[in-house]
Amino acid sequence: MNAFQWLNLARHGESTGNVAFGATRGTDAEETGIPExxxxxxxxxxxxRQAxxxxxxxAALPEDERPTAVLSSPFLRALDTARIALAQTPYAASGGLEPRxxxxxxxxxxxxxEGLTHVGIRRxxxxxxARLARVGKFYYRPPGGESWTDLALRLRAFYRDLxxxxxxxxxxxVAHDAIIVMSRYLVEELSEREVLAIEKEPVANxxxxxxxxxxxxxxxxTYNDRSHLDEAPATTVPDASASS
Structure with missing residues (x-):
């Protein structure tokens, strides 16, 4: 993980899913109501606007700090964030930098x-x-889903290849909150306890x-820097509801 001159990670901008999930907080809803x-x-x-x-x-970065490669999650909210952000940068226009x-x-x-709130999962x-409470969120894998350590495995391979x-x-x-948290876990060689303490602070859109x-x-x-977002504030919520 020491092969890069600069490693920059950005979370996608606010999605309609973030808005829908945020609207269920404090309610008795079992589903998020996200149709996609x-x-x-x-x-x-x-x-x-955040993107x-x-x-x-x-675009304001010094020339010797500007990205030479941009990688994105394939999910629409992340890829659109990458494309919109790059469109604001003159070096992307001149150099043809495109997200991969x-x-x-x-x-x-x-x-x-997927599609359930915390209330829906419990019910x-x-x-x-009960198994999540016993195993802990770091190692817990929902039925048919992934644990946080599963993310670590695919990210180790990603960064090795990159x-x-x-x-x-x-x-x-450009990716998701869980990807950013687990990237920090790998880059800084954190423990389970350390990364879960960090994860308590939501990664802002x-x-x-x-x-x-x-x-x-x-x-x-810098970590979770949102100083550039004063003009486009929004409520920060996780990408997904389960055990986040």
């Missing part, structure tokens, strides 16, 4: 829990809710996290 499959959830209008603000933040999709950056698969899957393709590069990854490489290790520069 997870991969097809689009950005909200606020999310599009533009993220792009302006990237990698399926290993997709959001965590919730399996049978419809009481045995699984380091071989972009040695010494300046990389931007269109926030930017940055690490700089010195040839030996990646050093954190």
């Amino acid at each position: 499959r997870d991969a097809d959830i689009p950005l909200s209008e606020t999310g599009r 533009e603000a993220l792009g302006r933040r990237l 999709v990698d399926e290993r950056l997709r959001d965590r698969d919730q399996g049978a829990f 419809r899957f009481p045995d699984e809710a 380091a071989a393709e972009e040695p010494g590069g300046r990389v931007l990854v 269109a926030s930017l996290s940055r690490w700089r490489g010195d040839g030996r290790a990646m050093r954190a520069v």
